Structure formats: structure tokens, C-alpha cells
Amino acid sequence: DGGITQSPKYLFRKEGQNVTLSCEQNLNHDAMYWYRQDPGQGLRLIYYSQIVNDFQKGDIAEGYSVSREKKESFPLTVTSAQKNPTAFYLCASSPSWGPPDNEQFFGPGTRLTVL
Amino acid sequence: GQQVMQIPQYQHVQEGEDFTTYCNSSTTLSNIQWYKQRPGGHPVFLIQLVKSGEVKKQKRLTFQFGEAKKNSSLHITATQTTDVGTYFCAGPGKNYGQNFVFGPGTRLSVLP
Numbered sequence: 001d002g003g004i005t006q007s008p009k010y011l012f013r014k015e016g017q018n019v020t021l022s023c024e025q026n027l028n029h030d031a032m033y034w035y036r037q038d039p040g041q042g043l044r045l046i047y048y049s050q051i052v053n054d055f056q057k058g059d060i061a062e063g064y065s066v067s068r069e070k071k072e073s074f075p076l077t078v079t080s081a082q083k084n085p086t087a088f089y090l091c092a093s094s095p096s097w098g099p100p101d102n103e104q105f106f107g108p109g110t111r112l113t114v115l
Numbered sequence: 116g117q118q119v120m121q122i123p124q125y126q127h128v129q130e131g132e133d134f135t136t137y138c139n140s141s142t143t144l145s146n147i148q149w150y151k152q153r154p155g156g157h158p159v160f161l162i163q164l165v166k167s168g169e170v171k172k173q174k175r176l177t178f179q180f181g182e183a184k185k186n187s188s189l190h191i192t193a194t195q196t197t198d199v200g201t202y203f204c205a206g207p208g209k210n211y212g213q214n215f216v217f218g219p220g221t222r223l224s225v226l227p
Contacts, residue, residue: 040222042203043203105146
């Protein structure tokens with residue numbers, strides 16, 4: 001059963017703690033992405049990776065870090081430097097970086113609440 | 116940077132009425148994608164438009180890419196309650212390497 005998974009679905013952390021969100025895909029996609037979505041808002045790109053062992057900052061990378069050591073995995077760490085981390089985090093992947101095969105497949109998301 | 120705008124922000128319709136959302140870009144787009152996100156869910160890819168003036172249909176959904184490739188529209192005929200959700204358009208980012216920039220979305224409510 002192919003797809004993209006994120007865990008956990010809900011996550012609670014105390015202020016000042018780093019937290020890592022998991023994203024795994026078994027679609028054999030080259031490109032992977034992390035987005036942040038705030039209530040009633042659109043998607044903002046945090047980091048993206050065009051290929052394994054490579055990643056680039058998106059629009060709102062400050063306070064976040066990623067790694068892409070394996071093709072199927074793209075974990076996101078929300079650090080204590082992120083001033084307002086409470087949000088819905090979405091991971092996505094696409095077959096390739098450029099069109100026409102760059103439609104994005106999204107995971108179910110992780111709702112992070114920082115107390 | 117690249118900006119992708121959508122109107123309206125919200126739309127409430129009676130079941131059976133038609134619905135249209137518009138996507139506008141500050142620059143010419145090489146292609147545009149549309150996604151749907153159900154309440155509490157994640158975005159799901161609907162379609163990609165590439166050619167100037169292109170029109171594509173998926174059952175009751177009609178997608179159009181403007182002749183100047185700076186705008187796009189999504190039209191739903193005879194809405195159903197299953198159409199409820201937020202519809203996003205996404206266009207290529209202006210900066211090198213940035214894949215897509217998502218618009219703010221149009222949230223559709225369908226009253227039974």
C-alpha cells in the first residue's frame with residue numbers, strides 16, 4: 001500500500017524543547033517538502049529536497065532543520081528558536097522536481113501544540 | 116517574490132448552485148496546479164494546467180488557464196456537500212529552485 005506517512009498525528013511539547021516530526025514515503029519519489037499551515041491560512045514552504053542528500057530552505061526556514069539521508073525519509077526538527085511553532089505541519093512528495101511529474105502527494109499532517 | 120492570489124476567500128452556496136474560484140498571479144506562470152483540502156484533512160492534487168487557454172474537465176469540475184497564463188479558474192457545476200473544503204491554486208515560485216507557491220485558498224461551504 002503506497003503512500004506518505006507522518007507521525008505522530010498530534011504532538012504536544014513544552015516551550016523550549018526541540019521536537020522532530022517524521023515523514024516517510026514509499027512512492028519512490030525524488031522530491032520531498034515540508035509545509036506549515038496556520039488556521040484558515042494557506043501553505044507556506046519550510047524546506048524542500050529535490051533529491052537525497054540535498055535540501056534547500058523555503059520561505060520560512062528559520063527555527064527549523066531537516067535531513068535527507070534516505071530517499072524515503074525527510075524528518076523535520078522544530079527547534080526552540082522557532083518563535084511560534086504551534087501549527088499544522090504537512091509533508092509532501094512528488095515524483096520529480098520539475099513539471100510535468102511534480103504533482104505533490106501530501107501526508108495526513110502533524111498538529112503540533114507548544115504549551 | 117512570487118505572489119499567487121485567490122478570490123473569494125470564502126464562498127457559501129446552496130447545494131445545487133454553481134461555484135467559481137479565481138487564481139491570479141503577479142507574473143506569467145509556466146504551469147499551475149489545483150488542490151483540494153477537506154476540513155481536517157490534507158491537500159489532494161486535482162489537476163495541472165500547462166497550455167495557454169487550456170480547459171480541462173473532471174466530472175462537474177472545470178479548470179481553465181488564462182490566455183496570458185497569469186490567471187486560472189476552477190468552476191464547479193451543481194455543487195454537492197462532498198465539494199466542501201478549501202481549494203488552493205499553486206504556481207511556480209519566482210526564485211530558482213523554489214517549486215510551487217500556494218495561494219491562500221478559497222473555502223467553500225455547501226448548505227444542504
